[in-house]
Amino acid sequence: MSKISGPDTKQIQYDRQLRLWGDHGQKALEAGRVCLIGANALSTEILKALVLPGLGSFTIIDHQLITLEDCGSNFFVHPSMIDQPRARVTCELLKQLNPDVHGTYVDKPCIDDLLKQNTFDFAQFNVVITANLPLNTLVILSSHLWSLKIPLLVARAYGFIGTIRLQVVEHHIIEAHPDDTIPDLRLDHPLKSFVNHCNSVDFNSLTREQHLHMPSLIILYKTLQQWQKQTNRIDIPRTRKERDEFKQILEQLSHHSAYDASDLNKSLENFDEAKRVIPSRLVNTTIPSTINNLFQDRSCLELSNQSHMFWFIINAMKLFTQNEGQGLLPVRGEVPDMVTNTNSYVKLVEIYQEQAKKDCETIHNYLIDLLKQHNRFSTMSSNEAATLHELVHIYCKNATFLNVMRTASITNEDDSLKKLIEQIPLESSSDESESEVSWYIGLRLCDAFYEKFNRYPGEFPLSTNDETNSDQRQLEIDFSDLKQIGKQLFNSDRQQSSIRENIVEELCRYGASELHSISAF
């Protein structure tokens, strides 16, 4: 079974993940260029999880040499490699995991000098990841990347805890891969062609076979029509009473003159299905608030020549909803599987897909107009213009789930931190286990400790066995130092109380050690 040949092998190798994130996800991963700062256990584990599934390329920046300590926590290094450059060794070992991935390393100068010289081109990467980088370096790096609009992922493993912090100016979520979605069928705002199709069906003149194979979607719409007529309404049933009325009509429709008494016991799968799917079919079709927020977003309102394509398409979509869409997003064009024969099902798919195609076309036209208005269209290559159609198609299919993600810059974090601390209740209910904020504050204290002493609390060479007392003493000194720092940093009695002693103590015990099983995830 080991027939190894070009692209086919690749598909077999990545088979299990393609089923998770699809070929677009894989393409994005293969185009990914990642920069990793620090070659410790944490960073190699991060890279391992990217290299195995087939990342495009990575660059490791680290100036240190391998120590015995590395061998204890990092799976990729071996005691025989001690004193070799960490960056080079880990880079080579990671490349062995997957020959398809390109990897390079920078082992000098160190990251601080690299940032000072400002010659290193960080713009070549899609994302920069740091692993256990000291705060002062991180602050410089983060503001640099903020201006370049390169996403930064700050990962940290500290004893038994770990943190991940993302700094991103703007991240567009297009293919969200939601777990379960309510199908976009719009029985409350039926498509014209769907209504016509339903009207061509007369329940009173169906043959037994036609009745048996009537798709549940049509059954539901027919029921809805009758219900609306009966109650003189134009919307869908909401209250329990209304739903019961609805179900009664549905029950009536399920009777057919061709059945004799014995047939009554026969289950009518399509009607059973109709009853079962009521909650996901009789829904109001609206524009989700996330999308409305996007429509109101400044980037959408103030399109310019420099705007990202994302905002052009969002704007085009907005124009569509205001005009042709009559307040609704483009039709997704997917019809869930249902009990019926193939022809009836295909007919329904055709109805919805045709509308989806039409909507997509309209938005595409709006987009071209917008691009022309802002002098973007003329500067596009013909290749780029050709892909626009497919791009719009993808946006339309995922219209409900489009979103944008923005985070604060790390430089501004202290302000938000102060706000957070104020939110912590003064006499916190102590039986509630340590909140995440408390841990976060604790870690910030450790950072301050590092700035002062150039080492983390509790991090010192262990003495030999008969001197464990001196270790204990050093631990106690660090503990009180750390508390002191906490007092200075927050400088108020109120905030003082929010620093939990038990957390500070625990942090000292960790001594910034990197545990493999923690880094591993």
Place this chain on the structure above:
Amino acid sequence: MFASSSTSENSNLSINSIGKLPEESSVLVVGAGGIGCELLKSLALCRFGSIGVIDLDTIEVSNLNRQFLFRREHVGQPKASVACDSIRRICPSIHIEPFHGDVLTDPRFDMSFYKQYDLVINALDNVQARQHVNRMCLLCSKPLIDSGSTGYNGQATLIFKGRTQCYDCIEKPKQQRTYAVCTIRNTPSQPIHCIVWAKFLYNQLFGDNEDPNNEDVTPDSDDPENANNELENKTNGHHRVSTRDWIHKEMEEFDPKRIFNKLFFDDIIYLTSMKNLWEKRRQPIPIEYGKACLVKEKNQNGQGDHDESTMPKITDQRIQSISDYVQMFIDSVNDLKQRSDKQREIALTTKEPTFLVWDKNDDADLRFVTASANLRAHIFGINLTSKFDVKSMAGNIIPAVATTNAIVAGITVLQARKILATLPRLSHDHTLTSINHLTNVFISTDRKTGGIIQSIPLEEPNQSCIQCSDLEQPVRVRINMSLFTVSALYERVIRNHLKMNKPDVIIADGSGRILISADDDEDEQMMLKTLDQFKLMNGTILLCEEDYADDTNAALTQNMKIKLMLEHTDTIKDIDDYIIVDGHVIGEIKQSLKRKLPDVDNDDDDDDDNIQHLDDYQNEINIVKKTKRLSTTPNEHNTNTNNNSGAIHMLR
């Protein structure tokens, strides 16, 4: 960073730890796949002293995206040994031992094997193996962590006998959906029906013809819907030949085109003659080889043609034309026929089977099922399915990435350390001191809270769980499963030894299969089959259940249940030999039987001569003795059941 030695990091954190240290403990990891690889790495770096690894698989290309202990050059080698080699390269001092074998059937993995370890971790991909390890751990009172992952979700569950729910305390949903035979053979309406049919077909053509679970694929005229149609059947010219019989004749002068016409033309014509079936359904349209080669369209409905721009870029994800599938069918049948012949040759000189076993990762196997399923789908007017999707539907493929596995493994190792800390140090007593601080952990992305890792308190064991409730200790029977027949089990063990009369014998593996039914007359053919033909394994528990009706007093009618655990051994060579381990359990059963049944027959013949004496197991607490010697007079039992727990007492 100032730590002086590589191990100090761990000891730094375990200063206050009590109980067993990782260095002193031994762990059994069952499964060296996605989670297994991550686990082994984490265990090794957390300085676990001794690790055993069981895996039956060999490495495949599709493993390489997450099982990082393996490289391309390892493809085809056993996972267990390659994984251990990789770990040793990084941690030369570790004691790690590979076991290449099936945890379900390999006789090496008996109770004494499990007893060597402090803790067992499951890193398995199927329910059956999990249930088995669960059972073994319950029997040995070993703590078990069951880990698993699907896509982005994962879990690590702790199982302690009597303290938490065991794996079987909650009934597991059926792994594979089953479909009505008639739907598969006569009236498919969904792609999956055609795929299931194609897999049956594979087994008919190339698979194990002895397997009783192997379904026929020819039209089934016993379809209840076809009840009124018998006359027509008889007058119809087509006489039914099962594929199995047909293929045996056909294999001599092997011609894929004839096979094609038999399956997709003759059989379909026969189906259409069963008129009742098509009253409410679209009638299938038979297709002949010559004509099928000319069909360039993808389906009668033009499915797949609407939008070229959304067409997947990967060939396997595309729907192909009918003529392509015809070619695919012919090619794959030829390939498989060649392989099947070769396999039969190999089987002459080795222990390998004479037949092929369908494998989702094998290209020819997958092409065969894809082509056959789609040709059948075409005939029945069902949507076609791409090779990519057929693979996941036919192979029950679970998506997987390294990231989730790494998280699961990391948590599992932390749990493992916590469990060890509760084990008394330097003692082989595995009663846990306290489990209050332990939890189950689930990993799933919750879109609302953004939380990824949730810990859930341990659940109390289910009192009526067949596997773990202490109320019923199983009677352990040691036999050679490839020699011992159902008939021997029934007559010798159940009727003669356990003194049951006519019980239902249910296979308690979650499948609910009934081995012997109290109501039906025994099928002689079936009774002569050996136990391994029913896929019963080492450790399978049989539930023997019988209602004793007391005609004189309805209130005395009682339900009698005995659990029987099968243990396989190769050392027994005689077909009728069996060994009962754990005599005192029988003693208890006999006691309760006695209470329930004051008048059990006494006219039993003594035919226990074949029961072997067991020298190898003298060291076991419950010694087995040759039953003949113990045959006692009826009035003796009451006195020596409890204090003589090492012996087996016959009830007569």
